[in-house]
Amino acid sequence: MATMLTINGEQKSFDAPADMPLLWVLRDILGMTGTKYGCGIAQCGACTVHVEGRPVRSCVLPVGALNGRSITTIEGVAASPAGAKVQKAWLDLEVIQCGYCQSGQIMSAAALLAATPEPSDAEIDVAMSGNICRCGTYVRIREAIRQVATGQKVAPQTLPNEAPNQAAATGQVLSFVRVEGVA
Amino acid sequence: MNVRFDQPLGESQPDNPSRREALKMGGLVVAFLWLGGGAKVLGRAAAQGPVAAGDSAFAPNAFIRVGTDGAVHLVMPSIEMGQGAYSGQATLLAEEMDLGLDQVVVEHAPANRKLYANPLLGDQATGGSTTIRFCWTTLRQAGAAARALLVGAAAAKWKVDPAQCTVARGVIRHETSGRSMGYGEVANAAAQLPVPEKVQEKDAAQFALIGKPLRRVDTAGKVDGSLQFSIDLRVPDMKVATVKACPTFGGKLVAVDDSRARQVPGFVAVLKIDNAVAAVGEHFWAAKQALDALDITWDHGPNAQYSTEQLFKDLAEASKHGTPIPGKAVGNVDGVKGKALEATYQLPLLAHATMEPQNAIVHVRPDGCDIWTGTQVPARCVDVAAKLTGLKPESIVVHNQYMGGGFGRRLFEDPVEQAVAFARQVSYPLKMVWTREEDIAHDRYRPAYYDRIAATLGDDGKPVAWTHRITSGSVLATFAPGAMGKNGMDSDAIECAADVPYEFPNMKVEWVRHDMPEGVHLGWWRGVGPVHNVFVVESFMDELAHAAGKDPLDYRREQLQKNPRALGVLNLAAEKAGWGKGSLPARVGRGVAVAAPFGSYLCVIVEAEVSPQGEVKLRRAVAAVDCGIAVNPNTVAAQVQGGLIFGWTAALYNGITIKHGAVEQHNFNDYRMMRINETPALEVHLVDSKEAPGGIGETGTVMAFPALFNALFAATGVRLRSYPIDRAALVQGPDALKAVITQATDRAAAAKEGMA
Numbered sequence: 001m002a003t004m005l006t007i008n009g010e011q012k013s014f015d016a017p018a019d020m021p022l023l024w025v026l027r028d029i030l031g032m033t034g035t036k037y038g039c040g041i042a043q044c045g046a047c048t049v050h051v052e053g054r055p056v057r058s059c060v061l062p063v064g065a066l067n068g069r070s071i072t073t074i075e076g077v078a079a080s081p082a083g084a085k086v087q088k089a090w091l092d093l094e095v096i097q098c099g100y101c102q103s104g105q106i107m108s109a110a111a112l113l114a115a116t117p118e119p120s121d122a123e124i125d126v127a128m129s130g131n132i133c134r135c136g137t138y139v140r141i142r143e144a145i146r147q148v149a150t151g152q153k154v155a156p157q158t159l160p161n162e163a164p165n166q167a168a169a170t171g172q173v174l175s176f177v178r179v180e181g182v183a
Numbered sequence: 184m185n186v187r188f189d190q191p192l193g194e195s196q197p198d199n200p201s202r203r204e205a206l207k208m209g210g211l212v213v214a215f216l217w218l219g220g221g222a223k224v225l226g227r228a229a230a231q232g233p234v235a236a237g238d239s240a241f242a243p244n245a246f247i248r249v250g251t252d253g254a255v256h257l258v259m260p261s262i263e264m265g266q267g268a269y270s271g272q273a274t275l276l277a278e279e280m281d282l283g284l285d286q287v288v289v290e291h292a293p294a295n296r297k298l299y300a301n302p303l304l305g306d307q308a309t310g311g312s313t314t315i316r317f318c319w320t321t322l323r324q325a326g327a328a329a330r331a332l333l334v335g336a337a338a339a340k341w342k343v344d345p346a347q348c349t350v351a352r353g354v355i356r357h358e359t360s361g362r363s364m365g366y367g368e369v370a371n372a373a374a375q376l377p378v379p380e381k382v383q384e385k386d387a388a389q390f391a392l393i394g395k396p397l398r399r400v401d402t403a404g405k406v407d408g409s410l411q412f413s414i415d416l417r418v419p420d421m422k423v424a425t426v427k428a429c430p431t432f433g434g435k436l437v438a439v440d441d442s443r444a445r446q447v448p449g450f451v452a453v454l455k456i457d458n459a460v461a462a463v464g465e466h467f468w469a470a471k472q473a474l475d476a477l478d479i480t481w482d483h484g485p486n487a488q489y490s491t492e493q494l495f496k497d498l499a500e501a502s503k504h505g506t507p508i509p510g511k512a513v514g515n516v517d518g519v520k521g522k523a524l525e526a527t528y529q530l531p532l533l534a535h536a537t538m539e540p541q542n543a544i545v546h547v548r549p550d551g552c553d554i555w556t557g558t559q560v561p562a563r564c565v566d567v568a569a570k571l572t573g574l575k576p577e578s579i580v581v582h583n584q585y586m587g588g589g590f591g592r593r594l595f596e597d598p599v600e601q602a603v604a605f606a607r608q609v610s611y612p613l614k615m616v617w618t619r620e621e622d623i624a625h626d627r628y629r630p631a632y633y634d635r636i637a638a639t640l641g642d643d644g645k646p647v648a649w650t651h652r653i654t655s656g657s658v659l660a661t662f663a664p665g666a667m668g669k670n671g672m673d674s675d676a677i678e679c680a681a682d683v684p685y686e687f688p689n690m691k692v693e694w695v696r697h698d699m700p701e702g703v704h705l706g707w708w709r710g711v712g713p714v715h716n717v718f719v720v721e722s723f724m725d726e727l728a729h730a731a732g733k734d735p736l737d738y739r740r741e742q743l744q745k746n747p748r749a750l751g752v753l754n755l756a757a758e759k760a761g762w763g764k765g766s767l768p769a770r771v772g773r774g775v776a777v778a779a780p781f782g783s784y785l786c787v788i789v790e791a792e793v794s795p796q797g798e799v800k801l802r803r804a805v806a807a808v809d810c811g812i813a814v815n816p817n818t819v820a821a822q823v824q825g826g827l828i829f830g831w832t833a834a835l836y837n838g839i840t841i842k843h844g845a846v847e848q849h850n851f852n853d854y855r856m857m858r859i860n861e862t863p864a865l866e867v868h869l870v871d872s873k874e875a876p877g878g879i880g881e882t883g884t885v886m887a888f889p890a891l892f893n894a895l896f897a898a899t900g901v902r903l904r905s906y907p908i909d910r911a912a913l914v915q916g917p918d919a920l921k922a923v924i925t926q927a928t929d930r931a932a933a934a935k936e937g938m939a
Contacts, residue, residue, distance in 0.1 A: 034408015098265025099405030100587025136828025
């Protein structure tokens with residue numbers, strides 16, 4: 001049975017069993033591998049995509065329930081203002097370590113910021129608590145979301161690789177602490 | 184230091200600094216040095232061949248390729264699993280070559296022990312927090328030699344003194360004459376020059392990249408889903424398999440009825456090996472549906488009645504009656520008079536649970552074999568494939584990939600071995616992907632430990648005798664049997680137990696080996712030996728401080744007077760955390776731990792709160808770190824932050840348990856991970872240091888356990904000596920629940936009144 005979906009703004013038609021989770025349609029039929037498999041039981045969030053703008057776990061979402069819906073994946077999230085800002089903040093604060101869970105983290109963060117442009121720390125924790133990161137990047141995820149929300153630098157930033165500064169501070173403790181006083 | 188590029192480092196120069204540093208750095212590293220392994224920074228002839236980097240006119244060693252178009256490809260001897268190793272290694276090479284990190288392309292190294300072995304591990308392997316320690320000299324030498332050749336070629340062309348030339352971002356300039364040339368333009372000429380015998384690395388004052396929080400080289404493709412892990416790869420004509428191995432350790436496959444599986448749309452085949460079955464489909468979902476539809480008969484084998492209870496009973500028995508192997512002896516612990524304390528600590532088996540489940544694509548052909556996977560040990564993958572297929576190692580190619588977490592799991596090539604065993608039965612490329620359940624059930628587990636530890640305190644409260652007997656299985660014995668001590672000692676088992684930061688006048692540390700039953704496999708887990716020993720040592724130090732009636736931080740400070748770097752991080756952490764200042768609410772406590780794992784020095788202070796019902800909440804943590812020169816301080820901080828959370832996750836929730844010979848945990852529902860809402864405010868403070876770099880990737884994990892457990896003691900007065908945390912032991916008292924219910928009832932009544 002042919003299923004029609006709008007994925008990242010493009011119409012896609014494919015044959016798949018109705019009970020096949022969206023995750024495997026994306027990865028194994030459409031070849032869109034940015035969305036990851038982590039647990040298969042909606043516990044880790046690595047498979048998070050947007051359906052009509054809302055974050056969902058695609059590993060437990062039968063594709064038959066989605067006919068005609070609009071899907072956004074990590075490959076297309078940059079098209080939204082919130083998505084692009086999240087990606088930039090993720091790089092500026094060097095959130096990423098292994099990166100495997102980060103597609104899902106970014107999708108959850110982009111959905112949060114699109115709906116709630118200035119989330120509190122508690123709202124950040126609630127929105128992001130469905131996404132496991134085994135590398136433990138949570139501190140920086142929180143900071144990066146705050147950075148997007150406030151538009152201010154809330155923690156140490158990476159330097160651009162194109163033109164490294166010549167001077168490095170010496171003889172001082174270098175502290176990785178969230179900057180206080182930023183709303 | 185002078186290096187001849189035609190001689191292996193570490194063999195011909197017994198006194199080179201990297202070896203000397205390594206020898207100071209303790210068990211795991213020293214153990215592997217016994218193997219006499221070593222990476223050779225080989226000359227040009229040997230380096231050519233293994234890497235196809237397109238146009239690579241200039242290839243002075245195994246790590247650097249410069250094309251005539253100026254493209255610089257750097258081949259990474261240590262793999263990238265999230266720890267920032269590619270960026271660190273590229274920084275060392277680019278620093279000496281005067282390139283920007285944006286100007287280089289990094290490549291996965293092929294399987295080749297001769298070119299890419301890590302001398303600190305005796306194999307082509309990434310682990311033990313050794314990458315920067317191993318590469319600090321090797322890669323800066325390689326980069327400096329390449330720069331000397333390229334500048335030499337330009338100077339010869341211009342007929343000027345190379346010393347008058349400068350380089351910035353890969354462009355060579357001769358200021359006096361105003362001439363300039365890119366690396367690409369001299370690549371061919373540089374390739375004709377003899378590799379220099381003497382190269383001078385930069386002084387620290389000249390560093391343009393090292394020490395800067397530069398952006399990692401691998402993250403751009405990780406924010407848009409474009410970077411592929413091996414689980415994402417698709418090769419032409421491949422089919423997808425998922426696997427179920429006998430849930431009982433050491434059990435065998437007897438029979439499979441696949442009649443229901445054959446009805447699954449997209450079903451391709453069922454493949455069998457000795458102890459496992461694979462369902463193959465057109466895609467993972469078909470394979471998974473087919474696997475679930477198989478009716479499998481197992482022979483559960485000799486471990487069918489094995490359990491966690493049995494494991495700890497056996498360990499306790501071995502501790503009492505086994506033969507201890509001496510690890511460290513200072514003075515004489517017997518007959519020392521004073522206040523005596525003793526305790527027993529028990530640590531569980533742990534799984535790695537990398538976010539990317541185990542997977543590999545294997546294509547076995549009559550004339551060769553291709554393997555696409557993410558592995559910490561590429562050469563070992565070739566070994567197992569050669570053994571299983573009978574193919575020559577030269578015809579087996581490992582295409583290594585970025586890894587979705589490693590933590591030691593990918594130091595074991597058993598999933599690749601299994602994938603080859605299935606793939607050799609078919610003609611098409613077979614992509615094998617384990618489910619999370621399979622990943623948890625068939626890990627190489629962090630060993631369980633049983634520790635008996637005792638001390639005698641003198642009149643001033645300081646330990647005058649310290650006795651520590653560790654009992655465990657041995658990872659080293661299977662991973663690298665040749666690295667075991669002549670007396671049978673596993674140096675990893677006592678790392679950071681025999682070499683504590685304190686000086687005790689009388690000290691005895693010993694290890695009793697107790698092997699797991701056949702089929703129960705142990706493995707390296709983030710933090711290796713120290714993640715166990717630092718927990719026990721620093722918890723017990725806390726017990727001693729309280730027994731001596733002293734502040735636990737002051738107690739440590741008194742005994743670190745001869746250890747300036749340890750003292751430095753202790754004082755820094757104390758200052759930043761405000762130790763001893765202000766008052767804390769009831770059932771909130773601060774815990775401290777200090778240690779020197781992997782050649783670095785750390786002190787971590789945790790502030791934790793325990794609810795009356797025994798629920799634990801981390802409120803705040805402060806880490807002070809002296810890891811010598813931080814090649815990238817941002818990465819160092821990230822590793823400490825992430826490492827702490829990795830450790831706290833295990834402390835709060837983890838422990839693999841065995842019943843009827845099989846693992847009882849399945850997935851993230853019952854093998855829980857810490858989440859963002861449980862993450863405390865977390866500060867990392869780095870000491871500016873000129874010392875050679877220490878290891879960092881595992882240090883946070885090592886420190887996480889004792890700092891948290893000491894905080895729990897401070898909050899509750901309850902000393903926990905095992906994990907995961909026993910909430911029942913932390914319940915305030917029988918009235919605690921009653922109090923909460925009363926409060927809730929009062930609140931409900933108040934709310935009702937308010938509404939009325």
